[in-house]
Amino acid sequence: MPQLATGDMLRAAVAAGTDVGRRAKAAMDSGGLVTDDIVVAIIRDRIAAKDCARGFILDGFPRTIEQAKKLDEMLAKRGEKVDVVVSLEVPDSLLEKRICGRWVHKASGRSYHATLNPPKSLKACPGKQAKPKRMFDDETGEQLEQRSDDTKEALVTRLEAYHSQTKPILEHYSPVVAKIDAAKDMSEVWTAIEAVLPTREN
Numbered sequence: 001m002p003q004l005a006t007g008d009m010l011r012a013a014v015a016a017g018t019d020v021g022r023r024a025k026a027a028m029d030s031g032g033l034v035t036d037d038i039v040v041a042i043i044r045d046r047i048a049a050k051d052c053a054r055g056f057i058l059d060g061f062p063r064t065i066e067q068a069k070k071l072d073e074m075l076a077k078r079g080e081k082v083d084v085v086v087s088l089e090v091p092d093s094l095l096e097k098r099i100c101g102r103w104v105h106k107a108s109g110r111s112y113h114a115t116l117n118p119p120k121s122l123k124a125c126p127g128k129q130a131k132p133k134r135m136f137d138d139e140t141g142e143q144l145e146q147r148s149d150d151t152k153e154a155l156v157t158r159l160e161a162y163h164s165q166t167k168p169i170l171e172h173y174s175p176v177v178a179k180i181d182a183a184k185d186m187s188e189v190w191t192a193i194e195a196v197l198p199t200r201e202n
């Protein structure tokens with residue numbers, strides 16, 4: 001099932017220098033939200049593609065009540081609805097360590113952490129700090145990168161946006177929300193997610 005992450009799509013648009021990328025860049029750099037019109041248009045186009053006909057996973061969308069209502073409308077037109085909302089719950093106090101230690105392999109989306117999930121290249125240098133020269137993807141050997149908004153400063157704005165604009169959508173979808181304690185370690189979180197994902201026959 002395709003995973004559609006608006007953050008990844010916007011970062012690709014910024015990197016490609018498209019019109020959408022130029023309009024989204026300042027909000028993304030500061031940790032604020034991009035306008036509803038931009039992200040709704042991106043998702044509307046993407047879910048029309050053939051690979052989304054049997055369902056899809058949205059990551060980072062919707063992030064406002066307005067986006068949630070637009071999503072519901074788009075799905076209703078296809079005779080569909082949101083099956084489940086997976087809410088990964090982590091106390092704000094834990095997020096700084098998670099976010100500021102995150103390193104990603106851009107091409108595949110594989111995600112690492114300087115201490116919680118180091119790549120082999122860092123494990124081979126015991127006691128050494130995570131620096132670009134020691135951070136490479138396990139599968140391809142390519143360079144890992146840190147996101148420009150994975151900073152202590154931008155995190156403050158990102159959390160403000162989450163609490164004021166995104167959290168209310170949990171109420172909107174309350175009958176289908178599955179809360180997952182994501183403060184636990186990775187394997188436990190994954191087991192809990194698998195348990196709430198809908199299964200499809202055929």
Ligand code: AMP
Pocket residue numbers: 006007008010027028029031032033034035036039059060061062063064067149158
């Ligand atoms: P993410 O990778 O999901 O953390 O998204 C990175 C950044 O992209 C966010 O901080 C926002 O600036 C922007 N963004 C991603 N998804 C959305 C969305 N659904 N609504 C508004 N802004 C978004």
